[in-house]
Amino acid sequence: MIASRLQLARRSFTLDVDLQLPGQGVTALFGPSGCGKTTLLRALAGLERAAGRVALGDAVWQDDAQRRFVPPHQRPLGYVIQEAALFPHLSVQANLDYGRQRAGSAARAFALDAVVALLGIGALMDRRPATLSGGERQRVAIARALATAPRLLLMDEPLAALDAPRKAEILPYLERLHRELALPIVYVTHAMDEVARLADHLVLLEAGRVRAAGPLAELLARPDLPLARQDEAGVVLSARVDQHDPAYGLTRVAFDGGTLWVGETAAAPGEAVRARVLARDVSVARQRPQDTSVLNVLPVVLDSVQADRSTALLRLRLGGPGGDPVWLLARITRRSADALALQPGDALFAQIKGVALM
Numbered sequence: 001m002i003a004s005r006l007q008l009a010r011r012s013f014t015l016d017v018d019l020q021l022p023g024q025g026v027t028a029l030f031g032p033s034g035c036g037k038t039t040l041l042r043a044l045a046g047l048e049r050a051a052g053r054v055a056l057g058d059a060v061w062q063d064d065a066q067r068r069f070v071p072p073h074q075r076p077l078g079y080v081i082q083e084a085a086l087f088p089h090l091s092v093q094a095n096l097d098y099g100r101q102r103a104g105s106a107a108r109a110f111a112l113d114a115v116v117a118l119l120g121i122g123a124l125m126d127r128r129p130a131t132l133s134g135g136e137r138q139r140v141a142i143a144r145a146l147a148t149a150p151r152l153l154l155m156d157e158p159l160a161a162l163d164a165p166r167k168a169e170i171l172p173y174l175e176r177l178h179r180e181l182a183l184p185i186v187y188v189t190h191a192m193d194e195v196a197r198l199a200d201h202l203v204l205l206e207a208g209r210v211r212a213a214g215p216l217a218e219l220l221a222r223p224d225l226p227l228a229r230q231d232e233a234g235v236v237l238s239a240r241v242d243q244h245d246p247a248y249g250l251t252r253v254a255f256d257g258g259t260l261w262v263g264e265t266a267a268a269p270g271e272a273v274r275a276r277v278l279a280r281d282v283s284v285a286r287q288r289p290q291d292t293s294v295l296n297v298l299p300v301v302l303d304s305v306q307a308d309r310s311t312a313l314l315r316l317r318l319g320g321p322g323g324d325p326v327w328l329l330a331r332i333t334r335r336s337a338d339a340l341a342l343q344p345g346d347a348l349f350a351q352i353k354g355v356a357l358m
Contacts, residue, residue, distance in 0.1 A: 006043050008050035013208035015039050025200035026185045036208040037188045046072040077152040078145030082161045084137035086129040092140050093125040099147035115146045135166035153185045192232045196276050197358040221327035223306045223313050234278035241267045257318025257326035261295040262355045274358040281354035282330035288349050296352035312337035
């Protein structure tokens with residue numbers, strides 16, 4: 001576990017957090033600009049001198065009660081920021097060697113060649129940073145951070161400085177890091193598509209304090225959180241490829257609450273995928289629709305209704321009553337909700353117009 005209890009006064013807010021983060025997978029720090037995401041990340045690294053305690057497993061990096069503070073350069077972590085910040089006068093190989101030298105004996109036992117292959121930068125080793133694209137530079141920066149053989153990787157909006165094509169280029173590499181490296185990552189972002197695609201655990205920050213923290217799927221499905229009021233409100237479903245229908249360019253994925261047809265993917269049958277379903281793409285009916293163009297119609301039970309002046313947000317439970325709940329969100333007009341006389345506990349059918357594989 002990554003344990004942090006930190007306080008730090010700023011002009012616009014006071015950072016005041018007490019977090020226990022998973023020691024594996026990707027934890028996303030998410031919230032509006034100025035809420036303290038980067039400040040928290042820098043305090044974990046020791047770059048901001050907050051008051052409190054930071055520990056990674058049995059290693060205590062900071063404990064003010066014991067007058068202990070490990071300086072940043074002695075903490076086994078990698079840090080990636082928006083700009084690649086590579087040494088311009090050094091080749092890619094020399095930049096990686098610099099990171100490797102910093103870690104000493106730990107780096108000599110680290111399989112850097114595997115990281116180079118994982119990030120697809122093998123052909124770039126003799127080039128200088130000025131000759132690389134933005135996405136290539138950022139991949140090299142990630143490799144240099146990993147060359148130090150860190151026990152924790154901190155990433156501060158690593159895609160924010162990239163345009164859409166470069167962002168699309170680098171996201172699959174971040175997914176591979178997530179999938180293949182047994183290394184906890186704390187990832188700061190303000191982009192919900194990055195959260196949906198990469199995160200396992202989510203921390204929502206507001207004005208320096210933790211509004212909510214927990215597994216990604218659980219928090220995305222909570223209608224009481226600010227996420228549910230956003231235009232991109234929706235859920236992420238963990239699924240596996242069930243079958244392909246090449247005649248229609250479709251793929252069926254299966255999850256605990258049923259199956260969904262999505263656009264054809266190259267993933268093989270049995271391969272794990274994530275499916276994102278936005279609330280605005282879900283409607284409900286009391287009877288199973290007939291002669292509809294919507295391919296995905298699933299039986300659900302209405303869990304809750306939250307209405308404002310014009311819209312109603314429905315939380316829908318998929319599957320049977322046993323096991324862990326699998327949720328959908330649906331945003332419909334309040335007039336439609338009143339016309340259907342919706343009440344918690346109602347058995348309904350969800351029509352899902354759009355599903356994105358992340």
